[in-house]
Amino acid sequence: MTVALGDEIGPNVDRGKRRVTVQQGVQIALLVILVILVAGPLVVLLRTSFSPEGKLPFETTVFTWANYGNLIAQSATIGLIWNTLVYATGSVVLSLLLAIAIAWLTERTDLPGRTVVRVLMFSWMAIPPLVFGYGWILLTNPSNGILNNVLKSLLDLDLSPLTPYSMSSLILISGLGLTPTAFVMLSGLLRNMDPLLENAGLVLGASRRTVIQQITLPLLRPGILSVGMFLVMTMIQAFDLPLVIGLTAQIPVLSTRIYTLASPEVGGLPNYGLAAAFGIMLLVMATLLMWGYFRAIRISERFNVVGGKGYRPRRLELGRWRMVAAAGVALYFVIMLLPMLNLLWASLFPFYRVPTLAQLFSVSLQAYHNILEEAVVRRALANTIALVFLSATTVIVLSLLVSWYSLRGEGRLGKWLDTLSFSPIAVPPIVMAIAILLMYLRTPLYASLGILVIGHVTVYVAFGTRSMISALVQINRELENAAIISGATWFTSLRRIIVPLLWPHIVNCWLWLVAHSARDLTFPLMLMSTKNLVGASVIWMVWDYPNLPGAAALSMIMVIGLMALVVPVQIMTARRAERDT
Numbered sequence: 001m002t003v004a005l006g007d008e009i010g011p012n013v014d015r016g017k018r019r020v021t022v023q024q025g026v027q028i029a030l031l032v033i034l035v036i037l038v039a040g041p042l043v044v045l046l047r048t049s050f051s052p053e054g055k056l057p058f059e060t061t062v063f064t065w066a067n068y069g070n071l072i073a074q075s076a077t078i079g080l081i082w083n084t085l086v087y088a089t090g091s092v093v094l095s096l097l098l099a100i101a102i103a104w105l106t107e108r109t110d111l112p113g114r115t116v117v118r119v120l121m122f123s124w125m126a127i128p129p130l131v132f133g134y135g136w137i138l139l140t141n142p143s144n145g146i147l148n149n150v151l152k153s154l155l156d157l158d159l160s161p162l163t164p165y166s167m168s169s170l171i172l173i174s175g176l177g178l179t180p181t182a183f184v185m186l187s188g189l190l191r192n193m194d195p196l197l198e199n200a201g202l203v204l205g206a207s208r209r210t211v212i213q214q215i216t217l218p219l220l221r222p223g224i225l226s227v228g229m230f231l232v233m234t235m236i237q238a239f240d241l242p243l244v245i246g247l248t249a250q251i252p253v254l255s256t257r258i259y260t261l262a263s264p265e266v267g268g269l270p271n272y273g274l275a276a277a278f279g280i281m282l283l284v285m286a287t288l289l290m291w292g293y294f295r296a297i298r299i300s301e302r303f304n305v306v307g308g309k310g311y312r313p314r315r316l317e318l319g320r321w322r323m324v325a326a327a328g329v330a331l332y333f334v335i336m337l338l339p340m341l342n343l344l345w346a347s348l349f350p351f352y353r354v355p356t357l358a359q360l361f362s363v364s365l366q367a368y369h370n371i372l373e374e375a376v377v378r379r380a381l382a383n384t385i386a387l388v389f390l391s392a393t394t395v396i397v398l399s400l401l402v403s404w405y406s407l408r409g410e411g412r413l414g415k416w417l418d419t420l421s422f423s424p425i426a427v428p429p430i431v432m433a434i435a436i437l438l439m440y441l442r443t444p445l446y447a448s449l450g451i452l453v454i455g456h457v458t459v460y461v462a463f464g465t466r467s468m469i470s471a472l473v474q475i476n477r478e479l480e481n482a483a484i485i486s487g488a489t490w491f492t493s494l495r496r497i498i499v500p501l502l503w504p505h506i507v508n509c510w511l512w513l514v515a516h517s518a519r520d521l522t523f524p525l526m527l528m529s530t531k532n533l534v535g536a537s538v539i540w541m542v543w544d545y546p547n548l549p550g551a552a553a554l555s556m557i558m559v560i561g562l563m564a565l566v567v568p569v570q571i572m573t574a575r576r577a578e579r580d581t
Contacts, residue, residue, distance in 0.1 A: 027405050027413040033398070034420040037458045041435030042283075042427070048438050049276035056272065057438060067277040076252075084253040087171060087242065088235035092182075092228055094175030098332065099182030100224065105325050106183075107190040109316045112326050115571075118187070120333055122570040124180035125512065126562035127340065128519035129240035130536060131555040133164075134543060135339025136173045137245070138346060140164045146342065146355055165249035174241050176336060182231060189223045226293060233289040236282070237428035239522045244540075254282045255430040259526065262434050272438060279431040290426040340559070347552035367549035368557070377538055377554065383449055384518060384535040384558075391456035392513035396506060398457065399464030403472050404494060406465070418465070425462040432459055433526035447529035455523040460513055467512075471505040472498070511569055515562050 047057040049067050071077055105111045106118065139147050140162040148160035155161075163169060206214070239255040247256055261275035318325055345355050348363040371377055399421070406418040424432065436455050437446075445451045475498065484493060499506070524537035533541075535558050543551035 023405070024413070026401070027417065030398070030402055030405065030417055031413060031420070034402070034417065034461075037454065037461070038420055038424055038427075041432060041439045041458070044439040045276050045279055045431065045435035048272055049280050051273050051276075053271065053273050054269070056441065058442065067273040070274055071277045071281065080252055080254055080257055083167070083251055084236055084255075086167065087174070087246075087251075087253055088232050088238070090167075090171035091174040091178055091235050091238075092231040094171065095178035095182045095231065096186075096224065096228055098175070098179045099186050100220075102179070102329055102332065103183050103187045103190050105329060107187050109318050109325070110322065111318065111329065112322065113329075117329060119567065119570050121180045121183045121187075123563065123567050124177075124336075125515045125519075126566045127177075127559060128521070128536060128539075128555075129177055129238075130244060130519070130521050130539060131343065131559060132177050132339060133173060133241045133244040134539075134551065134555065135343040136169075137164045138342045138352070139339050140169065144352070144354055149354060164245055167249070167251055170241065170245050170249065170251060173245065174235065174238065177241070178231060178235065179332075181234075182227060185227045185230070186224070189220065189227075229289060229293040233286055233293060233426075236285060236289065237430065239430050243521070243525075254278060254285075255428065258282070258430050258434060262437065262526065272434075275434055276438070279428075279434055282428050283426070283431050286428050286431075287426045343552045344556055346548055347556050350549060352548050367553040371542070371547075371550040371553045376533060377542075380533040380535055380538040381557075383533060387449060387452055387456070387534055388514045388517040391453045391460065391517045392510050394453065394457050395460045395464040395513050396510050398461055399468045399509075400494075400499070400502075400506075402461070403465050403468035404498065406469060407472050408477065418469075421465040422462050424459050427459070429459050429520075429522040430526070433523050436523075437527055447527075447531055449532045451527050452523050452532055452534065455527065456517050456520065459523075460516065464509060464513065467505065467509045468502070471502050475501055508569060511565055515566055518558065518562055 044057055050063045050065070051057055051060055052062055052064050052066065055062070102117065102121075106114050111117070139145050142148060142160035142163050145160070145162065148162050151157065151161050152159075164173070237255060238253075239259070242251070242253045242256050243259065245251075246253060247260075252260075258275050258278050261271045261278065264270055342355065346352050347367050348365070349359070350364075350366060353359050353362075402417050402421045406414045406421070408414075433455060436451065436458065440446045440451055440454075445454070518535065521536045521540065524532070524534045525540060528537050535554065539551050539554050539558070542554060
């Protein structure tokens with residue numbers, strides 16, 4: 001009996017040794033992949049910043065500080081930094097004010113239509129910033145924008161009072177578009193805050209206003225600070241709206257300056273060295289903000305007020321202000337939908353017409369037919385589908401493996417995997433785009449769809465790993481240990497136990513990746529060629545041609561396609577959140 005037991009245990013021990021070896025091999029392979037994806041382009045970017053003008057990093061062994069000297073010597077550099085900070089700060093302040101108000105009404109009061117609010121906010125990821133910006137340009141165009149026409153008629157003005165081409169307009173449009181993101185980050189904070197302290201203040205005779213000022217806001221301040229710092233970091237890296245509005249308004253920021261240096265107008269030569277130097281400067285700014293963000297998160301952990309059995313979320317009754325609050329929230333969504341409706345209107349005519357009731361009898365789908373007849377557009381749509389599917393699926397697989405080894409792996413390899421996978425969060429997409437361009441410039445991947453997939457996998461793997469780790473920590477290791485004791489390999493336990501348990505979370509994460517990959521303009525524009533055109537880059541080209549109806553029709557096709565994917569899942573998520581509260 002002892003011999004038989006030993007015979008059975010012996011092979012299992014050997015399999016365990018082989019299993020550990022295989023796991024270590026997979027960990028090393030993942031580490032190599034992340035080093036190539038993340039560290040490789042940044043090293044090339046740093047080397048390029050020290051290269052002489054007109055030289056690529058692999059063409060010379062000379063190191064020079066000339067690019068950084070040029071960056072410092074340019075009088076426009078201070079203006080670039082100032083514009084970037086003003087734009088980012090103004091947009092974030094506006095978005096936070098709106099998001100806090102809407103999130104508080106949605107999560108802490110009896111506001112009607114809370115599920116609709118959540119769905120609309122969460123579904124905003126289906127609207128590309130490029131499309132949102134074009135819609136606002138049509139609305140506030142000084143020559144024929146409908147808002148200007150209405151205001152001139154009502155106020156009897158000779159000149160148009162509105163223009164999209166100013167810093168205030170850029171901040172307003174960006175702040176409105178950023179509000180849904182801020183809402184998503186703040187709604188959970190407000191939903192989970194125990195009202196026990198607020199109730200105690202009310203019992204002691206304090207007014208509602210005093211409770212909000214003295215209790216609610218101090219408790220929320222650390223969380224709002226951390227969200228605000230993250231959003232500032234995001235807006236410093238923003239590219240789409242500063243490109244479509246800021247360049248025309250002659251309001252350059254760091255991201256658009258990098259683009260214009262690396263992609264000059266026809267006849268100009270790219271200055272990769274100076275673009276790389278600006279990229280390193282933007283990377284340093286983003287890293288400092290990321291450091292501040294982590295400090296803010298550590299401070300916010302001291303203000304945890306959600307307890308155990310005593311936690312009872314309670315909604316404030318608005319009373320007579322209930323419908324007023326609902327009207328205010330509805331007004332925000334009307335303002336958000338106006339540019340999209342105007343863009344839809346523009347897609348229904350052969351040329352842009354100011355919206356009137358009389359024009360309704362002339363609408364047609366000819367613009368959709370014409371744009372889809374273009375071979376380059378059909379190829380771009382096919383490329384878009386391939387890009388979003390390949391990049392989102394690759395990120396999910398890579399993130400799942402990296403997250404599993406980061407939590408379950410032994411030794412330092414797991415920590416290195418976690419650090420490398422999260423590091424792209426501090427790298428502005430425009431910086432990573434030019435770094436990837438420089439790294440693969442002399443390879444077959446350049447100008448192919450594959451380089452776009454590499455770019456999206458690199459920047460989105462940070463989101464994927466954070467999402468997967470947050471879900472994996474809730475799964476006890478006992479399930480996997482039981483499978484291994486039963487003779488299953490690590491891969492079998494991952495495939496048969498972990499993936500089924502995480503499947504709803506994987507689907508949500510995959511949809512987020514699909515939506516953001518489809519709406520991204522940074523990589524398609526920085527790495528654009530005739531072979532790798534996608535929806536976002538073609539919309540940019542058609543608008544710039546100019547073919548306004550075609551660009552509007554293509555924008556609507558993209559928005560409707562993304563909505564069809566995102567909205568059903570968000571409805572289920574919002575209903576679940578409503579049940580939980």
